[in-house]
Amino acid sequence: MKTKKNSAYISLKESRKIIKYNIKQMKYYESLKRRNSEESEYTSVMRDENNILEIDGLETCFFTDNGTVKAVNGVSFDIPKNKIVGVVGESGCGKSVTSLSVMQLVQAPQGQVTGGQIRFNAAELGYDGEGKKRAYDIRNMPTKEMYKIRGKDITMIFQEPMTSLNPVFTIGYQLDEVTLIHDPEATPEKAKELSVEMLKKVGISMPEHVYASYPHELSGGMRQRVMIAMALAGDPKLIIADEPTTALDVTIQAQILELLKELQRKQGCSVMLITHDLGVIAEMADEVVIMYAGRVIEKGTAKDIFHNPLHPYTIGLQKSKPLINSDTNEKLYSIPGQVPNPINLPDSCYFKNRCERCTGKCDGAYPPEIRVSDTHSVSCYLYDEKRGG
Numbered sequence: 001m002k003t004k005k006n007s008a009y010i011s012l013k014e015s016r017k018i019i020k021y022n023i024k025q026m027k028y029y030e031s032l033k034r035r036n037s038e039e040s041e042y043t044s045v046m047r048d049e050n051n052i053l054e055i056d057g058l059e060t061c062f063f064t065d066n067g068t069v070k071a072v073n074g075v076s077f078d079i080p081k082n083k084i085v086g087v088v089g090e091s092g093c094g095k096s097v098t099s100l101s102v103m104q105l106v107q108a109p110q111g112q113v114t115g116g117q118i119r120f121n122a123a124e125l126g127y128d129g130e131g132k133k134r135a136y137d138i139r140n141m142p143t144k145e146m147y148k149i150r151g152k153d154i155t156m157i158f159q160e161p162m163t164s165l166n167p168v169f170t171i172g173y174q175l176d177e178v179t180l181i182h183d184p185e186a187t188p189e190k191a192k193e194l195s196v197e198m199l200k201k202v203g204i205s206m207p208e209h210v211y212a213s214y215p216h217e218l219s220g221g222m223r224q225r226v227m228i229a230m231a232l233a234g235d236p237k238l239i240i241a242d243e244p245t246t247a248l249d250v251t252i253q254a255q256i257l258e259l260l261k262e263l264q265r266k267q268g269c270s271v272m273l274i275t276h277d278l279g280v281i282a283e284m285a286d287e288v289v290i291m292y293a294g295r296v297i298e299k300g301t302a303k304d305i306f307h308n309p310l311h312p313y314t315i316g317l318q319k320s321k322p323l324i325n326s327d328t329n330e331k332l333y334s335i336p337g338q339v340p341n342p343i344n345l346p347d348s349c350y351f352k353n354r355c356e357r358c359t360g361k362c363d364g365a366y367p368p369e370i371r372v373s374d375t376h377s378v379s380c381y382l383y384d385e386k387r388g389g
């Protein structure tokens with residue numbers, strides 16, 4: 001629900017209207033999660049079975065007292081098997097909300113996935129009668145079904161491990177729990193053996209000692225290694241890493257990223273790597289998704305995005321990256337202006353008020369996604385299907 005355009009003031013009447021609307025919406029979406037659905041209602045088929053995840057037109061809203069925040073507004077991208085996909089964009093553009101939507105962890109009841117489809121390619125579902133790879137349709141999965149894949153097939157590494165690790169349990173207890181929950185046949189001895197093995201894998205030199213330690217007894221870098229061990233323990237197919245190294249110092253950051261990449265290659269899983277740091281993306285990602293104000297504005301392989309950036313925002317992001325070997329004393333470039341208010345988004349291009357290349361066409365509807373090559377697409381009126389690739 002939109003509030004009156006360009007007005008910070010909400011009248012009592014309008015406020016009541018918003019609350020009434022929010023309650024109705026929240027009740028509706030919450031009731032969908034509790035219903036007992038047949039498997040056919042929460043399964044679908046993959047567009048390409050080489051993808052582990054396909055996000056199509058995802059919409060996630062927060063029903064707030066000021067109106068409906070469109071945090072994610074029609075996001076579409078794929079995560080291929082065995083690849084690292086980097087998701088970049090400035091603060092508040094919807095990176096975390098996209099990943100939380102995939103995990104069904106958006107803060108409910110205010111936050112709800114209201115549109116689109118998230119398809120997860122689960123091996124156990126096999127193929128349908130027409131030979132198409134079946135997939136879970138995560139948006140329609142009842143909560144109790146989601147427990148089967150969350151934390152096992154899809155895991156998450158957060159920015160600050162201290163908030164994800166429980167301070168009152170040892171690292172060993174928390175690691176064993178992952179195995180014991182997802183493998184009902186595992187004995188406590190087997191779980192411990194696997195946990196110590198995982199700690200070794202993530203480069204912890206005294207795994208038995210760390211196994212018996214509490215989170216506060218470890219350094220930030222070690223805690224993040226434990227989080228990676230935990231994320232890998234269930235042999236996941238997809239790891240979502242949301243700013244996994246932002247809280248660490250630069251040298252530890254490089255070590256952790258290197259470790260994540262090495263383990264991803266060894267275990268053969270995919271990673272959705274969320275960051276605002278283009279340097280991290282350049283080092284790590286096979287494919288890149290650039291987000292702006294809840295939308296994907298450009299996507300392509302790392303080569304497409306770094307060697308041939310097309311959207312004026314992507315070009316601006318690259319210009320605003322500090323260069324260590326720059327010998328000029330020029331001030332660092334910053335993109336002027338602000339992101340539009342997510343409650344009152346314009347009907348035209350969201351970047352228009354900050355864009356230096358704006359033309360008459362840009363006053364029209366929001367620009368459609370243009371495929372400039374098989375791997376590269378952009379939403380901007382400066383390009384058409386034949387140009388720019």
Ligand SMILES: Nc1ncnc2c1ncn2[C@@H]1O[C@H](COP(=O)(O)OP(=O)(O)OP(=O)(O)O)[C@@H](O)[C@H]1O
Pocket residue numbers: 062064069070071089090091092093094095096097098107110111276342
């Ligand atoms: N619980 C919430 N209630 C209301 N709005 C929210 C909530 N969580 C997120 N939002 C809004 O959703 C939008 C997207 O937020 P999100 O956390 O996904 O941004 P982000 O791209 O991850 O940013 P950052 O780089 O700062 O982590 C923002 O406008 C934010 O204010």
Ligand code: SF4
Pocket residue numbers: 311312313349350351352355356357358359362367379380381382
């Ligand atoms: S559509 Fe127009 S305003 Fe939007 S980014 Fe492209 S040139 Fe700039």
Ligand SMILES: [Mg+2]
Pocket residue numbers: 095096097242
């Ligand atoms: Mg975030």
